[in-house]
Amino acid sequence: MDSLSQVALGAAVSVACMGRRTAVWKAALVGAVAGTLPDLDAFIDHGDAVANMTLHRTESHALFWLTLAAPLLAWATARLLREHQHFRAWWLAVWLALITHPLLDVMTVYGTQLGLPFTNHPFGVGSIFIIDPLYTVPLLVGTGVALARRPPAGLRWNAGGLVLSTLYLAWGVGVQQHVRGIAEASLAQAGLQAERLLVTPAPLTTLVWRVVAVTPDNAYHEGFYALADRLKQPAPRIGFQRHDRGMDLYPAAQAVPNVARMAWFSHGFFRLREEGGQLYITDLRMGQEPFYTFDFAVARRQGEGWAPHPAENEMARVPLREGLQWLGRRMLGEAAAPPY
Incomplete structure (x- = not known):
């Protein structure tokens, strides 16, 4: 997905995980950064356009490597914010912000090698376009209200944005299967x-x-x-x-x-x-x-x-x-x- 969607998803997931344990802006900022990190591989030039394409969404999008990186990043976050008592909560928040990035990417058609190092298969469901406002807007609104209003009302808006965006992904998969059936019938005819x-x-x-x-x-x-x-x-x-x-x-x-x-x-x-x-x-x-x-x-x-x-x-x-x-x-x- 596009960078804005990944920032919005990471922020929303982190705010939902941290709840009232820390300031909403801190949770949103950490989640936004963690949600962006996997795409930094796009800045690596492999010297060839095909290599740049096919080596994007590889190790930096692999669930195994992101899971290993999560506790280290959470420790650094807790130390930087002086919230050592919330290390476990930060661990969960950072881990979810990291892994939801490739899980969202895999819903596009591009190809995400999230199974590395066990398989380099480029997974792609192809049920959502790389930019889709109906997915991103609920996340932005939910997190925005959470930043503007005090808990628990703001947190409910954030949770609502996550629910709506997830339901939209499910809608896309359902419609894709519906259209596939029509396509198969049309080809047969x-x-x-x-x-x-x-x-x-x-x-x-x-x-x-x-x-x-x-x-x-x-x-x-x-x-x-x-x-x-x-x-x-x-x-x-x-x-x-x-x-x-x-x-x-x-x-x-x-x-x-x-x-x-x-x-x-x-x-x-x-x-x-x-x-x-x-x-x-x-x-x-x-x-x-x-x-x-x-x-x-x-x-x-x-x-x-x-x-x-x-x-x-x-x-x-x-x-x-x-x-x-x-x-x-x-x-x-x-x-x-x-x-x-």
């Missing part, structure tokens, strides 16, 4: 067999969803579904647009280390293309056709093969105005074509 199926929300909302189906003919099919579509159609059906994955390039390209790494990290949701003698690999999970957050140039043509070079990200963003207009129309159930 279209005579398409999906080897892999991705269902993830559009930016800023869980009212519009993007579906990507990878099919055995080396293509991927993209479609969109809005919850309001059911108001327009009793039995809504998702329409899909077919795109080539460039898998004819894969036999030679799979020897390129960054191609193999992206194929693993994206769980197979990738495409390849050649432009101007350059080999590109695109992560199909983040973005929408033809605009993708991670589109890497990874090798140059060398005879029948490829000469790897440090990856460069050719990110393309959806035009803001056109994208927001399309999103608003789709949220209302209008059959608007996505911006291209």
Whole structure:
């Protein structure tokens, strides 16, 4: 999730844990800092764009390492604030602020390696977009009221914000499964067999969803579904647009280390293309056709093969105005074509 959401979650969790044991501002500040710490790995430059992407959310997001770090950070907090008598409470508060960070991140589609050092699998539920105001606002309001009002009223607001934000996460998972069912039925009606199926929300909302189906003919099919579509159609059906994955390039390209790494990290949701003698690999999970957050140039043509070079990200963003207009129309159930 975005940094503001992680700050808000860490602060809210810490305030809930510490209760009346310390000043609310102290609990909120410590929680906000602890909730931010895992993302400091984003400042590490590994010298390659693919490495920077796939090594983000690794050890600093691993539940095992964060659990080991929690008592040390709690001891430093208790010592700095001269609250040694509350060490155990600070331990719990810091630990929860730390581990809720990767647990929230895993709800996005990116990929969080929270099982290290036991497994490097990049977990990603994909039921919430990386920025979603309906998740973050209840946390900000709850903690803000807790800072402004005296306990216990302020603490109740903080707890309420945590409950609402957690319920919103549950809502996202439920809607994701609902849309998956509609997507599977739509694919079957279209005579398409999906080897892999991705269902993830559009930016800023869980009212519009993007579906990507990878099919055995080396293509991927993209479609969109809005919850309001059911108001327009009793039995809504998702329409899909077919795109080539460039898998004819894969036999030679799979020897390129960054191609193999992206194929693993994206769980197979990738495409390849050649432009101007350059080999590109695109992560199909983040973005929408033809605009993708991670589109890497990874090798140059060398005879029948490829000469790897440090990856460069050719990110393309959806035009803001056109994208927001399309999103608003789709949220209302209008059959608007996505911006291209």
